[in-house]
Amino acid sequence: MGVSIDNLDEGKLEELQGKVIGDVSGAMGLLLSYIGDRLDLYSALAEVSPATSDVLAANTGLPERYVREWLSANAAGGYVEYDPATTQFSMTPEQAVIFAAEGHPHCMQGFFQAVMSAYIDEPKATDAFRSGAGLPWADHSPCLFCGTERFFRPMYAASLVDSWLPALDGVREKLERGARVADIGCGHGSSSIIMAQAFPNSTFHGFDFHEPSIDHARERARAAGVARNTIFEVVTAKEYPGKNYDLITIFDALHDMGDPVGAAAHALDSLAPDGTFMVVEPAAGDSLEENSHPLGQIYYAFSTLVCVPASKAQEVGLALGAQAGEKRLTEVLKEGGFTQVRRATETPTNMVLEARA
Ligand SMILES: C[S@@+](CC[C@H](N)C(=O)[O-])C[C@H]1O[C@@H](n2cnc3c(N)ncnc32)[C@H](O)[C@@H]1O
Numbered sequence: 001m002g003v004s005i006d007n008l009d010e011g012k013l014e015e016l017q018g019k020v021i022g023d024v025s026g027a028m029g030l031l032l033s034y035i036g037d038r039l040d041l042y043s044a045l046a047e048v049s050p051a052t053s054d055v056l057a058a059n060t061g062l063p064e065r066y067v068r069e070w071l072s073a074n075a076a077g078g079y080v081e082y083d084p085a086t087t088q089f090s091m092t093p094e095q096a097v098i099f100a101a102e103g104h105p106h107c108m109q110g111f112f113q114a115v116m117s118a119y120i121d122e123p124k125a126t127d128a129f130r131s132g133a134g135l136p137w138a139d140h141s142p143c144l145f146c147g148t149e150r151f152f153r154p155m156y157a158a159s160l161v162d163s164w165l166p167a168l169d170g171v172r173e174k175l176e177r178g179a180r181v182a183d184i185g186c187g188h189g190s191s192s193i194i195m196a197q198a199f200p201n202s203t204f205h206g207f208d209f210h211e212p213s214i215d216h217a218r219e220r221a222r223a224a225g226v227a228r229n230t231i232f233e234v235v236t237a238k239e240y241p242g243k244n245y246d247l248i249t250i251f252d253a254l255h256d257m258g259d260p261v262g263a264a265a266h267a268l269d270s271l272a273p274d275g276t277f278m279v280v281e282p283a284a285g286d287s288l289e290e291n292s293h294p295l296g297q298i299y300y301a302f303s304t305l306v307c308v309p310a311s312k313a314q315e316v317g318l319a320l321g322a323q324a325g326e327k328r329l330t331e332v333l334k335e336g337g338f339t340q341v342r343r344a345t346e347t348p349t350n351m352v353l354e355a356r357a
């Protein structure tokens with residue numbers, strides 16, 4: 001069959017061109033945002049706003065010509081405001097939240113950092129794609145690990161204690177009384193630390209096979225004052241020690257694992273008989289049709305570049321992908337031996353599954 005390009009529909013061509021130009025504008029905007037974050041330009045502008053490029057350059061110690069061009073690109077993209085009468089640049093409260101409010105659930109800088117890591121690691125991802133081999137999580141540029149934490153932590157801070165844990169059957173009460181919890185694929189430990197702060201009577205064991213992430217998690221726990229009730233260890237999802245955990249959690253990591261069925265089976269074996277396995281995964285419908293929207297495109301893209309290669313680098317290499325959906329995830333959990341699986345709650349970006357023996 002093939003496609004002939006002889007008879008083009010000009011209207012459709014223009015529409016697609018417009019969309020792609022919007023995407024390229026976003027790609028360039030993201031790159032400049034990342035640079036602005038690294039050079040503290042947004043936080044400086046938020047502080048002195050409104051300001052001319054001369055004032056922002058003086059305040060940041062950066063060359064005015066570069067600052068002016070960067071501000072112009074941001075103004076053209078609608079990321080900052082420009083007043084031609086005064087030649088001053090400023091930020092609205094909403095722009096300040098998205099670009100400068102570190103730790104706010106709507107701040108996008110961690111997300112930008114994670115996307116930038118995918119750009120930086122493109123040669124490795126292309127090689128893995130060509131050969132079909134895996135690309136281990138540990139082989140990515142460090143800004144993936146920092147960006148992941150920076151992006152996810154505020155979302156966990158906003159939802160985990162107040163909405164996700166209360167949606168699980170009887171778990172919050174156990175945590176308040178004092179429970180044993182294992183957090184698998186904990187990365188930099190933000191989920192373990194947030195829970196440890198909220199439930200001082202409980203003990204949180206964070207496990208991840210990426211040593212630099214575990215080192216980071218230990219430091220973070222010390223800084224957050226929860227070293228007493230957190231323990232971090234370098235170990236895989238199928239080998240972590242301990243039995244009779246009341247709760248085992250896994251945040252945005254099951255689909256990255258080579259053998260998620262084996263990870264689920266080990267969780268079942270490590271839980272107390274009435275324990276709960278909480279699986280947080282990216283929000284997704286069960287089919288490509290349901291996931292054909294901008295967030296789905298972002299998740300599938302990350303999945304092509306990071307998640308599928310990370311899984312394929314491990315034993316089994318099931319490569320669930322970041323848009324596996326509830327139906328497929330439930331099959332995986334049931335293959336691992338769980339008999340009851342339900343969607344306990346969700347946010348626009350995540351679904352929370354509760355699995356029990
Ligand atoms: C996307 S990150 C999520 C990190 C953390 N849970 C969070 O939400 O910030 C996925 C994590 O899973 C870990 N991981 C992947 N496969 C693993 C395995 N088989 N055993 C242990 N950890 C694993 C990676 O090292 C990485 O830290």
